[in-house]
Amino acid sequence: MDMTAGRRCHNVVNPLHVAMYFAPELADELAKLGLERGAMAYLAGRAAPLGTVGAGTVTATFYNFNHEHVARHIPAAWTVTTPEAVLAARLRGADGMLRRLLGEEALASKEMAEAAELALRATEACRREARPLYAANAGLPVPEEPHLALWHAATLLREHRGDGHLAALAVAGLSGIEALVLHNATGKTVTSAVLKQTRGWSAEQWAAAQDRLRERGLLDEAGDLAEAGVALRGEAEALTDRLDAAPYDHLGPVATARLTELADGFTRTAMAAGAFPTQFFGKG
Numbered sequence: 618m619d620m621t622a623g624r625r626c627h628n629v630v631n632p633l634h635v636a637m638y639f640a641p642e643l644a645d646e647l648a649k650l651g652l653e654r655g656a657m658a659y660l661a662g663r664a665a666p667l668g669t670v671g672a673g674t675v676t677a678t679f680y681n682f683n684h685e686h687v688a689r690h691i692p693a694a695w696t697v698t699t700p701e702a703v704l705a706a707r708l709r710g711a712d713g714m715l716r717r718l719l720g721e722e723a724l725a726s727k728e729m730a731e732a733a734e735l736a737l738r739a740t741e742a743c744r745r746e747a748r749p750l751y752a753a754n755a756g757l758p759v760p761e762e763p764h765l766a767l768w769h770a771a772t773l774l775r776e777h778r779g780d781g782h783l784a785a786l787a788v789a790g791l792s793g794i795e796a797l798v799l800h801n802a803t804g805k806t807v808t809s810a811v812l813k814q815t816r817g818w819s820a821e822q823w824a825a826a827q828d829r830l831r832e833r834g835l836l837d838e839a840g841d842l843a844e845a846g847v848a849l850r851g852e853a854e855a856l857t858d859r860l861d862a863a864p865y866d867h868l869g870p871v872a873t874a875r876l877t878e879l880a881d882g883f884t885r886t887a888m889a890a891g892a893f894p895t896q897f898f899g900k901g
Contacts, residue, residue: 623865624858626873627778629881630736634771636714636892643710650698650706653690656815660687661694665703666753669695678749680783681793686817708760711768718887724764732879733763735872736770742867743773748780767883774864781860785853794818794826799835799850802842 637643638659647658660682664675672688679687716724723729737759745752754776760766786796797816801809813823830836835846842850865873 621858622870622873622877623861624854626739626865626877626880627774627861629877629884630771631775631778632884632887632892633715633768633880634775636718636887637707637711637768639893640710640714642713642717643707646706646710646713647703650702652694652697652703656686656817657690657694659815660690661698661700661703662707663750664691665700665707666757667749668700668753674749678780678783680786681797681816683794683817683822689817704757708765712762712765715764715768718890718892719764719883720886723883723886724762728879728882729767730763732876732883733767733770735868735876735879736767736774738872739864739868739876740770740773740777742863743777744863747784748777750776751780771880777864778857778861782853782857784860785856788856789849789853791853792826794822795830798823798826798830799842799846802836802840802846803850 643662644654644658647662648654652658652661660675664670667674669692672684672691675691676682676684676687743751745755751773754772760769791799797812800806801812809823827836827840834843835849837843868876
């Protein structure tokens with residue numbers, strides 16, 4: 618199967634997971650556990666499937682976060698609450714978010730049940746080897762409700778591709794902050810201000826990373842992607858596609874196209890409902 622078909626499917630399934638990081642429902646649920654809003658809640662929420670791990674494990678598996686920033690919140694979060702409590706809160710937050718963004722009719726639809734079944738089928742071919750975040754999430758039970766089953770499958774597919782993408786970034790010789798700077802230069806992610814704040818990088822560290830990328834010919838003087846930067850990103854995405862081909866090969870071209878169609882509809886509805894605040898996005 619055309620490997621870019623998997624990427625297209627990922628691009629419309631992934632937002633159904635990512636939206637939770639912008640959702641007040643999840644933030645409120647984690648705050649009820651005593652976690653500080655912002656970095657601590659995010660780090661604990663995403664790392665909870667790994668168990669009571671330390672900062673080193675989180676830095677390694679998240680890749681683009683400043684280790685000192687992570688260490689300010691992990692393992693401190695586990696003195697406030699437990700990974701088990703965070704996982705339950707995460708599911709409650711996802712439920713509330715999807716009900717708000719998609720509406721009850723969509724959640725109860727046959728299309729939702731079909732999308733959940735297809736996405737879960739795709740995860741059957743995911744591999745645990747060298748994919749720690751995927752493997753940790755794969756050990757969690759599948760929720761019974763179709764919309765939460767779809768959210769769970771989206772989480773698995775996201776982390777499976779994400780783990781492979783980190784391998785591709787390492788092959789490309791990009792540090793965590795350099796990968797962020799290069800991605801931000803495309804203008805297709807959140808602003809540099811948001812990335813620096815949420816990942817714990819200073820303006821000086823960001824500027825130093827830009828200088829290193831200029832020295833490699835990956836950025837131009839204005840901080841935009843140079844031709845070599847575009848090529849390097851293309852190579853990394855192609856390798857990521859290869860490492861993430863198994864779920865969509867398993868699903869097959871017809872079912873992959875159907876999952877893409879269904880997820881695209883749900884994602885468009887979620888975006889129209891404000892799932893991703895526009896002020897956070899852009900090169901900035």
